[in-house]
Amino acid sequence: MTLMITTASILMNSSTYPGMISGKFGGTPGAMHKHPNIKLKRTSSWGLQFKAPAKVNTTKVGAMDWSMVDPGPNMVSDLGVERMIQDGLIFQEKICIRVYEAGPDRKASVETLMNHLLETSVNHMKKTGVIHDGLVSEEMSKHNLMWVLKKIQMVVDRYPKGDIVQIDTWKTTHGKNGVCCNLTFRDCKTGEILVRASSFWLIMNKKTRKLSKFPNEVRAKLEKFFVNKPPLVEQATRTWSRSEDNINEHICKGLKARWTDLDISHHVNHVKYIGLILESVPKTIIERYEIDSMTLDYYQEFTKENILQSFTYILTNDNAKMSNFDIIDCQHLLQFEIDGDNSNIMKGMTRWRLKPGKK
Amino acid sequence: MTLMITTASILMNSSTYPGMISGKFGGTPGAMHKHPNIKLKRTSSWGLQFKAPAKVNTTKVGAMDWSMVDPGPNMVSDLGVERMIQDGLIFQEKICIRVYEAGPDRKASVETLMNHLLETSVNHMKKTGVIHDGLVSEEMSKHNLMWVLKKIQMVVDRYPKGDIVQIDTWKTTHGKNGVCCNLTFRDCKTGEILVRASSFWLIMNKKTRKLSKFPNEVRAKLEKFFVNKPPLVEQATRTWSRSEDNINEHICKGLKARWTDLDISHHVNHVKYIGLILESVPKTIIERYEIDSMTLDYYQEFTKENILQSFTYILTNDNAKMSNFDIIDCQHLLQFEIDGDNSNIMKGMTRWRLKPGKK
Structure with missing residues (x-):
């Protein structure tokens, strides 16, 4: 069976990213815009902002050889398939959205999408052997450290509805002491991208409940799996504010x-x-x-x-x-x-x- | 690969049913009992009661030929396997308890067990082609009917914890206008039974929100899949009461x-x-x-x-x-x-x- 990873097309074609908006959008009282071709009246200081990953023209990106990747339509339809691609840099699995994971409109709920974001990242680390006990590595366990979530960014082009979904996940760095987990959901039948997300994780001391630096041995084990790329969904600036009039x-x-x-x-x-x-x-x-x-x-x-x-x-x-x-x-x-x-x-x-x- | 169904051993050996108690137990203020060999001081009018299915000595039970069933330890370990057994009377699937389905003690939560109870029953009916739209058959949809849950009875011998679990489910009648969905969870590696449950469902008119009788055409389609057996977990009598002293x-x-x-x-x-x-x-x-x-x-x-x-x-x-x-x-x-x-x-x-x- 051919190894398939379709993330490449996302990372390499950011300009045609469906549903992703480069630059500022939204934000103005009364300025409601058609989707997905949003035309702004004016930008706002507090609107949601996403920055699509930089466009890449080579097929060799960072540590990953994207030329090996074949984002063809010939998706396998069997469930439970999970595989490591690119020496473990990318983890891919297929899941079926379960009945109890759907909301009133029969679509996967936002909670379900977020659950799989965690699940797939953990499965990736389990598969690499990094996870030792529960959700952490042996080194983290020794230092009494745990993961804490700092931020999630998600773009949903279409909510899965009874689809078999292929999830691809890979990790990138997030500052000196963080990890970014990136993920795409894809309809297995059509190859259509449904969801993109990036989550940003820090480590915390279990006893003090305070954030911690990466001990060297923790970082050493993790960084083997870092892809040298920006986060898939990136927020260019962040200006949450209650100062807008007429909110x-x-x-x-x-x-x-x-x-x-x-x-x-x-x-x-x-x-x-x-x-x-x-x-x-x-x-x-x-x-x-x-x-x-x-x-x-x-x-x-x-x-x-x-x-x-x-x-x-x-x-x-x-x-x-x-x-x-x-x-x-x-x-x-x-x-x-x-x-x-x-x-x-x-x-x-x-x-x-x-x-x-x-x- | 050998077809395997292990439910037979449950139904045929009710006297050695681990964790199942025939007759009354519990219920008396101050009367706390060791598990699983519970010795009663006296029975109470309101204690929980389970009746184990009647012991069956033949290998041909109802419409099901249990002699074909091999509850051996040679479980397959691949996920996503689902199969119909005994002309669709039994549906079997293997699942992995996901990280987000576990509670603080890392075990599958009660909610998770209940979710799979619904999920597997629905998957069974989907596989038979009975389910037409969402969770109901074409005939139910025509009559504007939906399923409502009347009762769940569950016995948990051990909560799954990172296990690959084999679920077997089959349906029995529940009065004139109900269906009972029965289910076992089994550790795929050891064959150990983890959970047994029976849920009892009635049908309701979507508009009036009142219970409905089974229209003949609805029953006709369903009863092909009814196993002629009592519910797996049965409550002999039910006497919930607030009248006990010292509660x-x-x-x-x-x-x-x-x-x-x-x-x-x-x-x-x-x-x-x-x-x-x-x-x-x-x-x-x-x-x-x-x-x-x-x-x-x-x-x-x-x-x-x-x-x-x-x-x-x-x-x-x-x-x-x-x-x-x-x-x-x-x-x-x-x-x-x-x-x-x-x-x-x-x-x-x-x-x-x-x-x-x-x-």
């Missing part, structure tokens, strides 16, 4: 994590944060729109005991007309709801598009 | 469903109910114990708008000593928290055992 604010207070939100790391799973963020998104948006792209910034952990408040700020000064827009941009905030401590747990920016058939 | 009551009020709790059927997914039930289980139990067996009775739907209250009643009159028991029996109640309407959404009975290493 509609929606609040949901008294939120709590459930026992079932705790994960293998004994803290509230990062995927559950988006569920709490969505609680403050108005019903009109949830029911008529779907997330087109998002950036989530994680600031701190919270526990089962904490009470939280979730805010959504919508970029329109006309609530009544909201459901007429093709695209809606939102900002989000998840905070502690404690007297004297409303510190931030997460900030987020989402772009929503009308669901198919909701026009 | 410790724990309450959690103000619960709400999240947007992410809605499923393909546009209502709060049945698996999420257990998450809300667990909210009223004291931390001491959640952290030191795991569910050994449970019965969940579903009474009605609720929506994203409803506010709920969850009750747990613990069978001990000595809270301080609670963590010393090997086994703890609980009753649960999920209700609307509305003035004038505290009607029941779910009742449940759980048995908890000390987690390994928590003695």
